[in-house]
Amino acid sequence: MKSRSKITSLLALLFCTLFSAQDSLKISAKEFISIVKIYHPLAVKYQLQNKIAASEITRARGNFDPVLSGKLGEKNIDGVQYYRQKNLELGIPTWYGIDITGSYNYLEGEKLNNSDTKGGLYQFGVTVPLAKNLLYDKRRAMLEQSRYALKMTEAEQAVLTNDLLLEAENTYWEWVKNFELYQLQRRAVAINKNRLELTKKTYQFGERPAIDTVEAASQLQSFQLQERDAFLNFVKSTQELQLFLWKDNRELYDLTAMIYPSDSTGNSEAFSNFEMLVQNVEEQNLDQHFSLLYYFQKENILESERRLKWQSFLPKLDFTYNFFNKENYRADYLPLFDSNFQYGLKLEIPIFQREARANYEVARLKLAQNTLDTQIKRRELETKIQTYKNEILNYHTQIDIARENLTNYQRLLQAEETRYSNGESSLFLINSRENKMIDAQEKFILLNNKFLKSYNKLKWMRENFLYNNGNSK
Structure with missing residues (x-):
C-alpha cells in the first residue's frame, strides 16, 4: 500500500508539473547526445580502455630499456x-x-x-x-602485438561508443513519441470535454435526446483512460531517458522537474537527409568499418604469434x-x-619438438578461426546495411501514405460535424470518425518513430567507418 501511494503521489506531482512548468526544461536530440558522449560512464570507460592499450605499448617498449x-x-x-x-x-x-x-x-x-x-x-x-x-623474438613480438592491440582496441571502443549513442538517441525518440501520443490524447480529452458540455446544453434546450449526453460522456471517458495510459508511458520513457543523463562528477542526474523534448518526430533533419545518408553508406569501403578493422588487427596479432611460434622449430x-x-x-x-x-x-x-609443433598448430588454427569470424562479420554488416536501407525507404513511403490517410480522416470528421450541426448526422457517427482520425494520428506518429530509429541505425553505422564522407546528422 505504501508503494502504491508513493507511485500515485509521484504521478500526481508529474501530472501537475506537466501543466504548470511545461516550458521549464527542454532538451533536443543533439544536446542529449552531446551529454551522453561526454558524461556517460560507459563512454568514459571506453576512452580509458584506449589509454590502457596505449600504456601496453609503453610496457612492451620496456623490454628494450637499457639496464644499469x-x-x-x-x-x-x-x-x-x-x-x-x-x-x-x-x-x-x-x-x-x-x-x-x-x-x-x-x-x-x-x-x-x-x-x-x-x-x-x-x-x-x-x-x-x-x-x-x-629474425624474430618475444621482445619484438610483444611490441608489435601491443601496437596492433591499440588499433584493435580503438576500433572496438569506437563501435561500442557508437552503439551506446545509438541506444541513447533511439531512447530519446521513443521518449518524444510517447510525449506526442500523450499530447494527442490530451487534445482529444479537451475536445470531448467541450463536446460533452455543448451536448448537455443542447439537451437542456430540448434540441438533442438524453442518450447523446451518454454517448458524449462515454467517448470522453474512453479518451481519459487512454490519456492516463499515455501519460504513464511518457513517465516511464522519461525515467529510461534519465539513465543516460549523468553529471561531470559521474553522478546520475536527478531530475527535480519534468523535462520535455524540443524536437518532434515530424521535424527531424532525417527526413531531408536520408537519401544522402543511404548514398553515403553505399559508397563506403566495407573494409574500413571498425568491426572489420578489429578483426584485421587481431589477424596481425595472431600472425605475429605464429611467426614467434615458428622460431621454436629453429635450434x-x-x-x-x-x-x-x-x-x-x-x-x-x-x-x-x-x-x-x-x-x-x-x-x-x-x-x-612436440611443444613447438603444438604451439605452432594452435597459432595457425587461431588464424583460421579469425578468418571465419571476419567473413561472418562482413556478411553481417552487408545484411544490416541493406536491411536498414530498406527500412528507411519503406517507412518513408508509408509515412507519405499515412499523411494522406490522416488528411482524409480529418476531412471526414469535419464533414460529419457539419452534417451534425445541420441535424443530418448523429453523435455516434462523429465519435466513430474521431476514433478513426485519432488512430490515424497515432499510426502517423508511430511510423515517424520507426523511420527515425532505422535512420539512426544507418547513421551510427556510418560513424563506424574509419573514413566516412559526411558528418553525423
Missing part, C-alpha cells in the same frame, strides 16, 4: 679477506635480438678463484642469436663474445681473438 646494475660485496672470515668486489654493468637489448653489455669490475682478496682477475677490469660484450630469435644457437681490458693498461682491440677475450657458443635442439 651495480654490485658491492666482501667476504671476511677470521681476519682473512677472501674477496672484496665492486661491479658496475650496463646491458643494452637491441631490436634485432642482439644484447650488448659493458661493465667495470674491481676485485681483490686472498682467496680468489684461479679464473678471477685481480684489480680493475673493463669488459665489453655482445650476444648474437644465430638461429632462433635472430637455439647463441654466440657470445667479451672483450677485456685491465685498468691502467692500453687497450688492444684487434685482433679480436688474439688476447683479452672470452667467447662462447651455446646450442640447444629439442629432439621431438
Whole structure:
C-alpha cells in the first residue's frame, strides 16, 4: 500500500508539473547526445580502455630499456679477506635480438678463484642469436602485438561508443513519441470535454435526446483512460531517458522537474537527409568499418604469434663474445681473438619438438578461426546495411501514405460535424470518425518513430567507418 501511494503521489506531482512548468526544461536530440558522449560512464570507460592499450605499448617498449646494475660485496672470515668486489654493468637489448653489455669490475682478496682477475677490469660484450630469435623474438613480438592491440582496441571502443549513442538517441525518440501520443490524447480529452458540455446544453434546450449526453460522456471517458495510459508511458520513457543523463562528477542526474523534448518526430533533419545518408553508406569501403578493422588487427596479432611460434622449430644457437681490458693498461682491440677475450657458443635442439609443433598448430588454427569470424562479420554488416536501407525507404513511403490517410480522416470528421450541426448526422457517427482520425494520428506518429530509429541505425553505422564522407546528422 505504501508503494502504491508513493507511485500515485509521484504521478500526481508529474501530472501537475506537466501543466504548470511545461516550458521549464527542454532538451533536443543533439544536446542529449552531446551529454551522453561526454558524461556517460560507459563512454568514459571506453576512452580509458584506449589509454590502457596505449600504456601496453609503453610496457612492451620496456623490454628494450637499457639496464644499469651495480654490485658491492666482501667476504671476511677470521681476519682473512677472501674477496672484496665492486661491479658496475650496463646491458643494452637491441631490436634485432642482439644484447650488448659493458661493465667495470674491481676485485681483490686472498682467496680468489684461479679464473678471477685481480684489480680493475673493463669488459665489453655482445650476444648474437644465430638461429632462433635472430629474425624474430618475444621482445619484438610483444611490441608489435601491443601496437596492433591499440588499433584493435580503438576500433572496438569506437563501435561500442557508437552503439551506446545509438541506444541513447533511439531512447530519446521513443521518449518524444510517447510525449506526442500523450499530447494527442490530451487534445482529444479537451475536445470531448467541450463536446460533452455543448451536448448537455443542447439537451437542456430540448434540441438533442438524453442518450447523446451518454454517448458524449462515454467517448470522453474512453479518451481519459487512454490519456492516463499515455501519460504513464511518457513517465516511464522519461525515467529510461534519465539513465543516460549523468553529471561531470559521474553522478546520475536527478531530475527535480519534468523535462520535455524540443524536437518532434515530424521535424527531424532525417527526413531531408536520408537519401544522402543511404548514398553515403553505399559508397563506403566495407573494409574500413571498425568491426572489420578489429578483426584485421587481431589477424596481425595472431600472425605475429605464429611467426614467434615458428622460431621454436629453429635450434637455439647463441654466440657470445667479451672483450677485456685491465685498468691502467692500453687497450688492444684487434685482433679480436688474439688476447683479452672470452667467447662462447651455446646450442640447444629439442629432439621431438612436440611443444613447438603444438604451439605452432594452435597459432595457425587461431588464424583460421579469425578468418571465419571476419567473413561472418562482413556478411553481417552487408545484411544490416541493406536491411536498414530498406527500412528507411519503406517507412518513408508509408509515412507519405499515412499523411494522406490522416488528411482524409480529418476531412471526414469535419464533414460529419457539419452534417451534425445541420441535424443530418448523429453523435455516434462523429465519435466513430474521431476514433478513426485519432488512430490515424497515432499510426502517423508511430511510423515517424520507426523511420527515425532505422535512420539512426544507418547513421551510427556510418560513424563506424574509419573514413566516412559526411558528418553525423
